Amino acid sequence: xxxxxxxxxxxxxxxxxxxxxxxxHGEFTLPQLAKELSVSASSLYNHVQGKTEIIELxxxxxxxxxxxxxxxxxxxxxxxxxxATSYWESYSKHPKLIxxxxxxxxxxxxxxxxxxxxxxxLEQAGFNPSSLLHAITIIDSFVLxxxxxxxxxxxxxxxxxxxxxxxxxALNGGLRDPHRSEKSFxxxxxxxxxxxxxxxxxxxxxHSVRT
Amino acid sequence: xxxxxxxxxxxxxxxxxxxxxxxxHGEFTLPQLAKELSVSASSLYNHVQGKTEIIELxxxxxxxxxxxxxxxxxxxxxxxxxxATSYWESYSKHPKLIxxxxxxxxxxxxxxxxxxxxxxxLEQAGFNPSSLLHAITIIDSFVLxxxxxxxxxxxxxxxxxxxxxxxxxALNGGLRDPHRSEKSFxxxxxxxxxxxxxxxxxxxxxHSVRT
DNA sequence: ACCTGAACACCGTTCAAGT
DNA sequence: ACCTGAACACCGTTCAAGT
Numbered sequence: 001x002x003x004x005x006x007x008x009x010x011x012x013x014x015x016x017x018x019x020x021x022x023x024x025h026g027e028f029t030l031p032q033l034a035k036e037l038s039v040s041a042s043s044l045y046n047h048v049q050g051k052t053e054i055i056e057l058x059x060x061x062x063x064x065x066x067x068x069x070x071x072x073x074x075x076x077x078x079x080x081x082x083x084a085t086s087y088w089e090s091y092s093k094h095p096k097l098i099x100x101x102x103x104x105x106x107x108x109x110x111x112x113x114x115x116x117x118x119x120x121x122l123e124q125a126g127f128n129p130s131s132l133l134h135a136i137t138i139i140d141s142f143v144l145x146x147x148x149x150x151x152x153x154x155x156x157x158x159x160x161x162x163x164x165x166x167x168x169x170a171l172n173g174g175l176r177d178p179h180r181s182e183k184s185f186x187x188x189x190x191x192x193x194x195x196x197x198x199x200x201x202x203x204x205x206x207h208s209v210r211t
Numbered sequence: 212x213x214x215x216x217x218x219x220x221x222x223x224x225x226x227x228x229x230x231x232x233x234x235x236h237g238e239f240t241l242p243q244l245a246k247e248l249s250v251s252a253s254s255l256y257n258h259v260q261g262k263t264e265i266i267e268l269x270x271x272x273x274x275x276x277x278x279x280x281x282x283x284x285x286x287x288x289x290x291x292x293x294x295a296t297s298y299w300e301s302y303s304k305h306p307k308l309i310x311x312x313x314x315x316x317x318x319x320x321x322x323x324x325x326x327x328x329x330x331x332x333l334e335q336a337g338f339n340p341s342s343l344l345h346a347i348t349i350i351d352s353f354v355l356x357x358x359x360x361x362x363x364x365x366x367x368x369x370x371x372x373x374x375x376x377x378x379x380x381a382l383n384g385g386l387r388d389p390h391r392s393e394k395s396f397x398x399x400x401x402x403x404x405x406x407x408x409x410x411x412x413x414x415x416x417x418h419s420v421r422t
Numbered sequence: 423a424c425c426t427g428a429a430c431a432c433c434g435t436t437c438a439a440g441t
Numbered sequence: 442a443c444c445t446g447a448a449c450a451c452c453g454t455t456c457a458a459g460t
Contacts, residue, residue, distance in 0.1 A: 041433095102313065129377075141395070145355040159323065166327075166331055215424075253455080253456085
């Protein structure tokens with residue numbers, strides 16, 4: 001009992017174990033986590049400020065998996081594709097984590113690193129500052145939305161009697177594909193890249209968009 | 212006390228009040244909600260199965276603002292653009308609601324209505340069932356991700372010393388635009404639509420996507 | 423049918439006490 | 442410094458009792 005000669009806990013082991021619980025059940029409680037670590041719930045507070053900080057630790061854990069080292073910059077499209085894919089992949093490894101992250105604001109270094117990489121590539125490609133920010137926002141929105149889609153239960157939509165024939169048929173065919181979410185992401189990424197290219201070609205003037 | 216001659220509650224008033232709480236605080240508890248409705252927490256269970264159903268009701272409430280009546284179907288691109296925009300707008304009115312929605316299956320009729328409308332338009336345009344589901348997923352991901360972006364604080368990204376020149380410059384120019392998020396969404400929607408068109412033209416074979 | 427209040431098994435967090 | 446166990450104010454949900 002009481003203080004052991006060697007600490008039983010560390011932020012690392014807390015983050016790992018919490019992430020394991022979230023991966024398995026989509027949520028975690030401090031008693032659960034403490035039990036898994038063979039410790040009492042109050043002990044966690046010696047290493048961590050509270051549940052919120054544990055969630056932040058898990059975010060860092062997921063983001064650290066993003067590799068930017070070997071980005072092929074032979075073309076900006078290819079570079080963006082690789083960064084976005086890596087980003088999506090690291091989130092998709094822990095899909096159930098995403099809903100826990102969206103309520104907070106993302107602003108740590110590990111995340112900024114990714115946006116920096118995108119900015120450099122897009123600048124090189126010739127995007128002006130304004131278009132560059134739109135492009136990053138569009139990519140970010142799409143990746144995040146797609147990761148959320150991957151996080152959703154496998155039956156995202158449940159059609160009922162009133163549903164249209166077209167929708168039901170699409171669901172019947174598509175929803176049993178275990179890679180549906182990933183395929184949609186990859187196709188969508190192509191779609192976005194193709195569109196960004198045309199944005200680059202026409203953005204010399206201030207793109208007037210009807211609101 | 213006990214049963215009143217006229218019911219004090221309805222699913223409608225429960226949904227309205229819960230949404231008000233979420234808009235204000237980003238979350239809600241049953242005791243809070245009950246208090247706001249001048250009722251005891253257990254009374255809610257006469258109208259609703261539990262907290263989960265209340266979340267679904269809020270989804271319906273947000274979605275019901277989407278108008279599909281006057282969709283201009285002169286072209287499928289225009290129809291999709293209108294549906295997606297209306298979809299984004301109604302979510303953006305309740306940004307704090309979005310994180311609560313992401314972990315549940317969509318069962319609400321009002322929500323399914325929107326996907327039905329998209330499915331019909333896309334079928335008419337010539338998408339086959341598989342591509343159709345990808346197209347809906349891509350649109351949904353992008354709209355949801357963009358709504359999350361709109362939900363974020365006005366300073367979405369905070370550059371630090373390590374940030375690249377390109378990124379900082381883009382942030383300086385772009386972040387003070389109060390309509391940045393909406394503009395990005397509208398530009399991105401164009402981008403997505405242009406890309407979907409090329410998807411439609413090439414999807415006769417099963418689009419092989421490298422994983 | 424619809425509201426109440428008591429009750430249950432939880433939860434996150436605090437804190438004195440131990441080494 | 443680091444763990445424990447008791448304690449606190451919560452939470453979602455159930456249910457007998459009232460009309």
